[in-house]
Amino acid sequence: xxxxxxxxxxxxxxxxxxxxxxxxxxxxxxxxxxxxxxxxxxxxxxxxxxxxxxxxxxxxxxxxxxxxxxxxxxxxxxxxxxxxxxxxxxxxxxxxxxxxxxxxxxxxxxxxxxxxxxxxxxxxxxxxxxxxxxxxxxxxxxxxxxxxxxxxxxxxxxxxxxxxxxxxxxxxxxxxxxxxxxxxxxxxxxxxxxxxxxxxxxxxxxxxxxxxxxxxxxxxxxxxxxxxxxxxxxxxxxxxxxxxxxxxxxxxxxxxxxxxxxxxxxxxxxxxxxxxxxxxxxxxxxxxxxxxxxxxxxxxxxxxxxxxxxxx
Amino acid sequence: xxxxxxxxxxxxxxxxxxxxxxxxxxxxxxxxxxxxxxxxxxxxxxxxxxxxxxxxxxxxxxxxxxxxxxxxxxxxxxxxxxxxxxxxxxxxxxxxxxxxxxxxxxxxxxxxxxxxxxxxxxxxxxxxxxxxxxxxxxxxxxxxxxxxxxxxxxxxxxxxxxxxxxxxxxxxxxxxxxxxxxxxxxxxxxxxxxxxxxxxxxxxxxxxxxxxxxxxxxxxxxxxxxxxxxxxxxxxxxxxxxxxxxxxxxxxxxxxxxxxxxxxxxxxxxxxxxxxxxxxxxxxxxxxxxxxxxxxxxxxxxx
Numbered sequence: 006x007x008x009x010x011x012x013x014x015x016x017x018x019x020x021x022x023x024x025x026x027x028x029x030x031x032x033x034x035x036x037x038x039x040x041x042x043x044x045x046x047x048x049x050x051x052x053x054x055x056x057x058x059x060x061x062x063x064x065x066x067x068x069x070x071x072x073x074x075x076x077x078x079x080x081x082x083x084x085x086x087x088x089x090x091x092x093x094x095x096x097x098x099x100x101x102x103x104x105x106x107x108x109x110x111x112x113x114x115x116x117x118x119x120x121x122x123x124x125x126x127x128x129x130x131x132x133x134x135x136x137x138x139x140x141x142x143x144x145x146x147x148x149x150x151x152x153x154x155x156x157x158x159x160x161x162x163x164x165x166x167x168x169x170x171x172x173x174x175x176x177x178x179x180x181x182x183x184x185x186x187x188x189x190x191x192x193x194x195x196x197x198x199x200x201x202x203x204x205x206x207x208x209x210x211x212x213x214x215x216x217x218x219x220x221x222x223x224x225x226x227x228x229x230x231x232x233x234x235x236x237x238x239x240x241x242x243x244x245x246x247x248x249x250x251x252x253x254x255x256x257x258x259x260x261x262x263x264x265x266x267x268x269x270x271x272x273x274x275x276x277x278x279x280x281x282x283x284x285x286x287x288x289x290x291x292x293x294x295x296x297x298x299x300x301x302x303x304x305x306x307x308x309x310x311x312x313x314x315x316x317x
Numbered sequence: 318x319x320x321x322x323x324x325x326x327x328x329x330x331x332x333x334x335x336x337x338x339x340x341x342x343x344x345x346x347x348x349x350x351x352x353x354x355x356x357x358x359x360x361x362x363x364x365x366x367x368x369x370x371x372x373x374x375x376x377x378x379x380x381x382x383x384x385x386x387x388x389x390x391x392x393x394x395x396x397x398x399x400x401x402x403x404x405x406x407x408x409x410x411x412x413x414x415x416x417x418x419x420x421x422x423x424x425x426x427x428x429x430x431x432x433x434x435x436x437x438x439x440x441x442x443x444x445x446x447x448x449x450x451x452x453x454x455x456x457x458x459x460x461x462x463x464x465x466x467x468x469x470x471x472x473x474x475x476x477x478x479x480x481x482x483x484x485x486x487x488x489x490x491x492x493x494x495x496x497x498x499x500x501x502x503x504x505x506x507x508x509x510x511x512x513x514x515x516x517x518x519x520x521x522x523x524x525x526x527x528x529x530x531x532x533x534x535x536x537x538x539x540x541x542x543x544x545x546x547x548x549x550x551x552x553x554x555x556x557x558x559x560x561x562x563x564x565x566x567x568x569x570x571x572x573x574x575x576x577x578x579x580x581x582x583x584x585x586x587x588x589x590x591x592x593x594x595x596x597x598x599x600x601x602x603x604x605x606x607x608x609x610x611x612x613x614x615x616x617x618x619x620x
Contacts, residue, residue: 038522039435042427043443046497049424053490054450057461064461114355120348131606132356135363138602138609140551142569143591147362150369150584158365158383190358195613202614222344244452251454254553258573272456272554279460280558289460296457303452307445 064289071286079290088266088274093294096270098181100250100298103188107249108242110189111196116226118197119204130201137194145258148187149174152259177267180260184268187255192248196241203237204230240309243302250298271295363595369588370394377584393589403590405564406571409481410594413567414549417488421545425493426538429500430526434512444501451494459558462487466559481565487555492545499544499612503537504530540612543605547598568594 068075083089118129136144151158152173160170173183211229220228231238253272256262262269262277269277271294279288369377371389381387397403431437432444466483470476477483511533512525520528531538556570563575572590576583602609 035435035522036437039431039437039440042431042435043440045424046428046447046493047443049489049493050446050450053462053486054453054458057458057465058453060465061457061461064464110355114352117348117352117355120344121352127606129352129356130610133352133359134602134606134610135599136359137613138547138598139363139595140547140553140569140598142551142553142573143366143595144362146572146587146591147366150582150588151362151365153582153584156377156383156584161383190362194359198610198613247452247454251456253456254569257553257557272454275456275460276554276558280463285460285464292457292460295454299452299454299457303449306452307449 061289061293064286065293067286069284069286075286079287082287083290088269089291091266092269092271092274092291095181095268096250099185099188099252099256099268099270100246103185103192103249104242104245106185106189107192107196107245108238110193111241112200112238114193114197115200115204118201130198133197134194136191137198141191141254142258144191145187145255148183148190149259152183174260175264177264180264180268184256184259187259188249188252191255192245195245199237199241200234203234207233236309240306243306247299247302251295363592366588366592366595369584370592372585374583374585393585397586397589397593402563402575403571406566406568407593409566409571410550410568411597413481413484413488414546416485417492417549418542418545420485420489421492421496422538422542424489425497425500425541426531427526429497429504430530432497433501433504435522444498447494447497447501450490451498455491455552455554458490459554462555463558478559479561479565481556481560481567483559484552484556484567487559488549488552491552492548495548496541496545499541500534500537503534507533536608536611539605539608543601543609544612546601550598 064071065079066074066076068078114133118126118133121129154170154172154175157170157173159173163169163171172179174180207230211233212225215225215229250270251272252270253276256268256270256273257276260268262273266274271291275288275292278291279285282288365384368384368386370393371386371391373388373390373392376386376388428447432440432447463478466477466486470478477486507530512529515525515529551569552567553569553573556567557574560566560570563571566574568590572587572594576587576590
């Protein structure tokens with residue numbers, strides 16, 4: 006105790022003796038080297054993320070040959086096109102229903118994994134996370150082959166139950182369903198892992214207390230698990246909403262937006278218009294429509310992150 | 318009075334115990350049942366990739382049971398692994414991913430060290446900004462980035478579009494923010510006494526970083542490396558936009574664009590290619606699952 010007190014008071018003393026200018030110089034050197042260490046990061050973000058984001062706004066105000074300023078001309082053009090409103094509607098349907106099912110399935114599966122004896126959990130978790138590990142472009146090819154109209158393994162199996170051939174990617178409604186199904190397949194494991202980590206952090210005493218009070222399993226979930234996991238659920242859902250809303254690979258490979266633009270979402274339509282149709286300004290305008298929803302989700306995530314940062 | 322209550326409570330308690338353990342047994346059985354269902358749902362596509370990759374083209378177009386291989390053959394693997402084009406895709410993918418991992422580490426470790434330990438003007442804002450950057454998706458930036466690099470080509474004469482190494486500039490925008498973010502978390506969890514002791518012993522900042530932070534935060538470093546590698550390996554949109562010639566493509570784009578010729582799908586080779594393309598992340602995952610999951614959950618639980 007005495008030693009510690011002496012140590013504490015004696016440490017600043019030599020520094021003071023060394024003089025103010027030396028201390029200041031050292032501080033200056035420290036902050037300069039800190040700045041230099043973060044410089045590559047700052048440059049990368051400034052040149053390849055922030056600058057392109059603003060450049061995109063600039064591009065959106067040009068005409069197709071990018072020589073004339075047209076102001077909001079591209080947006081006015083988009084608002085008059087039915088395809089654009091179709092894309093808006095489909096993006097919302099796609100993102101909301103996919104995230105909802107991912108969250109629901111992830112929650113249910115996490116509970117089942119949490120339920121079984123601890124020594125078997127690793128094996129099951131390992132198997133259930135495989136969809137998240139495979140690059141989505143590769144696994145979507147497998148789904149495309151499973152959905153194949155003439156040799157479809159799914160239709161072959163369903164034919165035994167007397168269910169007629171389903172046009173998985175040929176019919177608008179089924180194509181939308183297929184795209185969402187593949188996205189749920191790919192994304193649900195992420196939710197499962199997040200929820201499982203959160204479930205492990207709920208103290209057992211809470212469940213014991215609830216059990217003593219006579220709570221049934223539903224009440225335990227509703228009054229103990231969900232409130233304890235609220236933060237993780239919120240942040241995972243918001244994060245997934247951003248990723249799903251901006252999804253490209255799955256829709257591109259599975260349907261390429263077809264049939265008749267009925268499965269296009271913002272990213273795939275921006276690619277079709279901007280790169281394939283070489284109308285870069287219009288493509289930039291389309292992709293800019295993702296900004297509002299991304300910004301809203303990002304603000305909520307940031308609020309949560311800052312809140313937890315302040316707590317710790 | 319008291320004896321009566323004890324008598325009453327005795328049997329009901331026993332019954333309750335019995336029903337509870339029976340409930341638990343049933344809950345366990347249901348858990349396993351649904352886990353099996355979900356595992357089947359998860360593993361059908363990779364299983365089907367494997368099945369199809371072992372089939373010859375005759376068997377694929379025959380109307381036999383698609384879920385089984387009757388005449389297993391390795392002809393698809395031989396065809397792809399002896400094709401220079403496919404090996405080129407694999408080489409491009411490997412080069413891009415490995416170099417991007419190195420670039421990412423060189424940028425994000427010093428930055429995370431500075432942001433977590435050496436407070437300077439704006440460091441807190443920058444840390445938040447890094448996280449915000451991670452939330453900006455690739456589908457928002459691919460058009461302006463494409464135009465930017467095309468303009469660089471026009472102005473300076475350095476042609477970067479349609480070269481695989483252009484991806485070395487682009488991919489770090491996906492990997493660096495997240496890796497920096499989780500490294501900040503790992504570095505911040507190292508006790509201050511450790512690096513203070515090193516400074517008192519006369520270590521420079523660089524020595525503190527290499528002798529203390531990197532060894533102590535090695536699990537985080539491995540998780541970040543795995544993340545950077547898998548993201549670079551799986552990226553599809555940027556290479557699709559930036560590269561077009563067959564010898565410049567990376568694996569995912571190469572398989573999609575060259576093995577699908579018009580309406581002709583060579584499914585045996587496509588599935589083989591997809592399986593080989595999925596193999597590196599799957600192998601890493603199989604051996605380093607805990608690090609992989611640590612990296613996955615760190616993004617949301619750290620902070």
